[in-house]
Amino acid sequence: MYGVINNRAQTMSDQLNVTLALAKQAFDELLALTTFDELDHFQFATGPKLDRIVELLNKLNRQINDVDRTLSELVSDLADPPLLSVPPAHRNNYYEIVVEHGPAIQRAHLKAAGLGEFLDILETTDDANPKPYRLQALAFALERWRDSRDNEEGEFEWMHEWYERGFNIDGAIQVVQTPWFQPDRWAQNLRLLRPVLIDRRTDSLRDLARHRLTEVYRAFTFGLWLAAIALSRSLVEYAMKANASRLGIELVSVTTEGRREDKSLWDLQQEVSVVLPSLSSSMETVRFTGNRILHPSKHDVMSHPVVLRSEALSCVLATKQIVEALYSQLPEPTPPKEVKGVKS
Structure with a gap:
């Protein structure tokens, strides 16, 4: 089973690398022809240049959708860690093209196709309370299935036959009718998540980290x-220590009395920020929000569910960034500046 999972992840990684490499070629050619400010207004004279811009936008829109679909498929399989190994160049391409400029490219694509009226759909990608289309479809199908037995003779034999085949329709209806069964909200939550992309082997994350990562994504998906x-x-604390x-960081400090003490999460955060300053804000988000949840004071007020969902999403996205950075190749240390007249 582990080999099957690895093969599937490797196939996804290979597909992703090819698509991102092709997207980078199209992206560079597009920027050689125009700017994002011009694309935002999309006011070009007709001619070969415009034709090529439209062609590149079509290609990039398709490639961005392919990348997003691949990553969504990996995240939706909640049985496995949402983790993928991607070479540094392709990972950079993903963040530059898909994450940073993807929305602008897709807006320009719709304008070029004369579909500017659909821009609102592109901008509105999240709804904390989506309409229960999936729930209603499941409930309707199960009830129709159950009610069809009213027209058959031998209800006991009918039920026994379906139990033998592994179906419990009445039990399924009971589950669907419970207030916690919210597949439309689960699907909406899942749409906001993407896997962790590291440029080292995925087994650089030990099982303790992999299990925690899986549980983080599951908890957010199911609204916990x-x-x-x-x-x-x-x-985050485990990843820092691992x-x-x-990072060249010691996990213990020595007090003035000579006692060795484990460093706090705040101490580790400060030292990691020196090596990876880009993580400072994300680490503070996770530490501050996590402490408020795990160590609440009597003055703390529980946030509204919508606010709490937003806080949870911020923590999950911050954690994703932190894990990606800590388990990927680290930047080369900056050599000390040579002071004039002083030998290093």
């Missing part, structure tokens, strides 16, 4: 906001 926040904090030696 407090659990998602608490698990994010746990994973990579401390790579």
Whole structure:
């Protein structure tokens, strides 16, 4: 089973690398022909240049959708860690083309196709309370299936036959009718998540980290906001400690009395920020929100569910960034500046 999972992840990684490489070629050619400010207004004279811009936008829109679909498929398989190994160049391409400029490219694509009226759909990608289309479809189908037996003779034999085949329609209806069964909200939550992309082997994350990562994504998907926040904090602390030696950080400090003490999460955060300053804000988000959830004071007020969902999403996305950075290749240390007249 592990080999099957690895083969599937490797296939996804290979497909992603090819698509991102082709997208980079199209992206560079597009920027040689125009700017994003011009694309935003989309006011070009007709001619070969415009034809080529439209062609490149079509290609990039298709490639961005292919990349997004591949990553969504990986995240939707909640049985496995949402983790993928991608070479540094392709990972950079993903963040530059898909994440940073993808929305602008897709807006320009719709304008070029004369479909500017659909821009609102592109901009509105999240709804904390989506319409229950999936729930209603499941409930309707199961009830129709159950009611069809009213027209058959031998109800006991009918039920026995379906139990033998592994179906419990009445039990399924009971599950669908419970208030916690919310597949439309689960699907909407899942749409906001993308896998962790690292440029090293995925087995550089030990099982303790992989299990925590899986649970973070599951908790957010199923609307367990407090659990998602608490698990994010746990994973970040574990990731810092697991990579401390790579970062040149000691996990213990010596007090003035000579006692050795484990460094707090805040201490680790400060030291990691020196090596990876881009993570400072994300680490503070996870630490502050996690501490408020795990160690609430009597003055803390529980956030509204919509606010709590937003806080949980911020923690999950911050955790994703932190894990990606800590388990990928680290930047080369900056050599000390030579002071004039002083030998280093």
